[in-house]
Amino acid sequence: MIGAIAVKEFRDYMTSRRFLILFGFLLLITLLALAQVKTGMMSWMTEEGESPEVYEVMWGVTHYLSLVGGIFALALGFDAITREREDRTLKVLMGHPVYRDQIILGKLIGGAMTLAVAAFITFLVVLGTLMWMGVSVDGTSTIRLAVYFVFAYLYLLLFFAIAVAFSAHSKSSGNALMYALIFFLAITIVFDAIAPIVANHVAGPQPQPPQEALTGYHENMTLEEMEEMEKLWKEYEEQANEWSKKYFETVETITSLSPTSDFEQISQYVLNPHARSWDEAVYYVNPENPEEPEYSLTESLSFAKKEIIFLLAYLIVSFVAAYLGFVRAEIR
Amino acid sequence: MNIIETENLTKAYDGAVVVDHLNLSVKKGTVYGFLGPNGAGKTTTILLLLGFIQPTEGKAYVAGIDVQEKPVEVKRISGFMPAEGGLYPNMTAFDNLMYFSKFYRIPKKEAEKRAKELLELVGLKEVADKKVGEFSTGMKQRLLLAQALLNDPEVLFLDEPTNGLDPHGVIEMRELIRELKKDGKTVFFSSHILPEVEEVSDEIGIISKGKLLASGSQEEIKRRFIEGRFIITVETKQPLKISGLSTEVTEWRKEGTNRLWVYASRDVREELIKELTGMGYTVTDIHLHEPTLEEIFLELVYRRE
Numbered sequence: 242m243i244g245a246i247a248v249k250e251f252r253d254y255m256t257s258r259r260f261l262i263l264f265g266f267l268l269l270i271t272l273l274a275l276a277q278v279k280t281g282m283m284s285w286m287t288e289e290g291e292s293p294e295v296y297e298v299m300w301g302v303t304h305y306l307s308l309v310g311g312i313f314a315l316a317l318g319f320d321a322i323t324r325e326r327e328d329r330t331l332k333v334l335m336g337h338p339v340y341r342d343q344i345i346l347g348k349l350i351g352g353a354m355t356l357a358v359a360a361f362i363t364f365l366v367v368l369g370t371l372m373w374m375g376v377s378v379d380g381t382s383t384i385r386l387a388v389y390f391v392f393a394y395l396y397l398l399l400f401f402a403i404a405v406a407f408s409a410h411s412k413s414s415g416n417a418l419m420y421a422l423i424f425f426l427a428i429t430i431v432f433d434a435i436a437p438i439v440a441n442h443v444a445g446p447q448p449q450p451p452q453e454a455l456t457g458y459h460e461n462m463t464l465e466e467m468e469e470m471e472k473l474w475k476e477y478e479e480q481a482n483e484w485s486k487k488y489f490e491t492v493e494t495i496t497s498l499s500p501t502s503d504f505e506q507i508s509q510y511v512l513n514p515h516a517r518s519w520d521e522a523v524y525y526v527n528p529e530n531p532e533e534p535e536y537s538l539t540e541s542l543s544f545a546k547k548e549i550i551f552l553l554a555y556l557i558v559s560f561v562a563a564y565l566g567f568v569r570a571e572i573r
Numbered sequence: 574m575n576i577i578e579t580e581n582l583t584k585a586y587d588g589a590v591v592v593d594h595l596n597l598s599v600k601k602g603t604v605y606g607f608l609g610p611n612g613a614g615k616t617t618t619i620l621l622l623l624g625f626i627q628p629t630e631g632k633a634y635v636a637g638i639d640v641q642e643k644p645v646e647v648k649r650i651s652g653f654m655p656a657e658g659g660l661y662p663n664m665t666a667f668d669n670l671m672y673f674s675k676f677y678r679i680p681k682k683e684a685e686k687r688a689k690e691l692l693e694l695v696g697l698k699e700v701a702d703k704k705v706g707e708f709s710t711g712m713k714q715r716l717l718l719a720q721a722l723l724n725d726p727e728v729l730f731l732d733e734p735t736n737g738l739d740p741h742g743v744i745e746m747r748e749l750i751r752e753l754k755k756d757g758k759t760v761f762f763s764s765h766i767l768p769e770v771e772e773v774s775d776e777i778g779i780i781s782k783g784k785l786l787a788s789g790s791q792e793e794i795k796r797r798f799i800e801g802r803f804i805i806t807v808e809t810k811q812p813l814k815i816s817g818l819s820t821e822v823t824e825w826r827k828e829g830t831n832r833l834w835v836y837a838s839r840d841v842r843e844e845l846i847k848e849l850t851g852m853g854y855t856v857t858d859i860h861l862h863e864p865t866l867e868e869i870f871l872e873l874v875y876r877r878e
Contacts, residue, residue, distance in 0.1 A: 242675065242676055245672065245675035245676070249672060253663065256663070328659040328661075328662070329655070329657055329658050329659030330658075330659040330660060330661060332625070332653075332655040332658055333653075333655060333658045333659060333660065333673075333717065333720065334673075335625060336623065336648065336651075336652070336653030336654075336655065336658075336721070336730075337648060337653075337673055337676040337677070337723075337724075338645045338646075338648040338649040338676055338677065338724075339645070339648075339676045340645060571626050571627075572620070572625045572626065573617075573620070573626070
């Protein structure tokens with residue numbers, strides 16, 4: 242029965258004008274982002290005589306995909322339940338021997354199937370466009386791109402489930418769309434905005450370079466004075482590193498509450514084999530290893546495990562919220 | 574044998590009682606008309622009987638199945654046509670029926686055959702491949718009835734089945750209900766239209782403000798209603814000029830010059846004839862007035878408030 246509902250939902254989505262328009266727009270934005278980044282890069286890449294890497298071009302796509310893709314998924318799911326109420330089909334459907342959990346799971350699976358098709362087509366279009374644009378695409382970068390689209394799919398699925406949850410809890414489609422959009426804007430903007438404020442509060446005042454060390458240099462310095470200066474600088478560096486670590490850890494923790502930031506962070510690691518945990522680079526004033534080696538995909542994924550866990554947790558919570566919202570609702 | 578039974582079935586929303594200690598008994602194979610004004614609790618009762626909503630108090634049984642415990646089992650043997658129910662407008666009439674048939678695990682070929690039969694039964698065979706979005710209200714109502722019959726149910730719950738239908742559609746719907754009864758099905762249908770209920774029902778339940786005010790066959794309801802409330806009309810040859818009656822009556826009034834309406838707690842026809850004859854009148858007609866269902870309905874629902 243779940244299968245029957247899922248197949249109907251999938252067919253409804255795939256043949257709906259709304260899906261075709263939104264998906265067309267998503268593809269267009271993705272291609273425009275690719276073209277924009279590529280055009281910007283060509284000016285200096287051609288001078289160097291190299292082809293840009295996939296990750297160098299895709300960072301621009303990620304930003305647009307996280308924004309437009311999120312809205313695309315919300316627009317697909319916001320009336321999943323309310324439409325049935327408004328069209329008065331819910332009572333007819335529930336007059337047949339079907340459990341409520343079968344209905345909601347069927348709807349979620351139908352949407353998931355639709356998004357899977359959308360993500361796969363986008364992957365193929367992006368891959369083809371990258372090749373056509375002359376971006377260096379090899380086996381490894383193709384696999385990384387495919388994994389990137391798996392996470393893009395999970396990201397879309399998350400917002401679809403959030404929209405369905407709002408639909409299950411709302412009385413009308415208009416309300417569900419409004420709540421879902423407010424939620425989307427809140428989690429994409431609020432966390433990024435409050436992160437530095439909270440981090441400043443947590444880390445306290447930023448340590449300043451020692452004044453004596455800045456003004457106390459003179460030509461006839463003794464060895465003791467030099468050592469004293471070095472000691473002051475070292476103390477400053479330690480304090481600055483500690484402050485920096487506390488500050489950026491707080492920022493990272495708060496922004497990782499935003500699924501959009503999580504997706505962007507995961508994308509960075511999955512697409513770029515040189516990207517690693519930025520701990521060294523951002524926490525310490527003088528990173529010891531500025532050169533990034535090439536990491537395997539497994540290692541890259543391990544760098545993003547916190548963000549992956551957050552994304553999956555969000556996904557599970559959204560599914561549960563959608564499920565409970567519908568199962569507990571009274572149909573009058 | 575009762576196929577529908579409720580015991581003190583009660584439903585309240587935010588403290589407001591919508592269905593109030595309802596005790597219903599519907600015999601198998603009958604057409605039960607559930608009559609009541611708008612907002613009386615008819616739809617809520619049907620939703621309770623099908624397990625859409627949980628009762629605040631009491632129990633409901635359909636074919637012996639506890640609705641609260643096994644709502645899906647009840648739906649397996651029931652058909653439901655909701656008031657102003659909707660169908661999927663982007664699908665054809667045939668596809669709508671095929672979709673709903675999947676919930677009964679009917680083999681595809683059998684489901685196709687059943688869908689075609691039902692479309693013929695409700696007179697939609699010619700438009701089977703037309704999208705429901707293009708259907709008129711009457712056609713949608715007929716398709717709603719067809720989807721309620723997919724599983725060849727024992728009990729049919731029809732909530733205001735003639736809503737939005739033109740006079741011809743209303744007649745057709747009544748005919749269909751009669752046909753279903755002939756097939757041995759129990760039909761529980763709600764309506765606020767009295768003649769409709771009167772015409773097709775074997776038994777009637779009158780509900781108002783969530784309370785069942787009367788239930789039974791039309792005759793039973795009338796008999797119970799007139800118990801202790803006798804209304805007698807008398808006609809005399811001569812114009813009536815009386816100022817009082819010695820016969821034990823609760824109320825009397827004159828209508829025109831020769832007719833008298835008498836209200837009494839028992840049948841006082843003989844005493845009345847004697848008294849009037851004693852006064853010198855010739856009684857040309859006397860009979861016990863039998864109230865119509867309409868009068869009973871109006872009295873129960875509106876005048877006793």
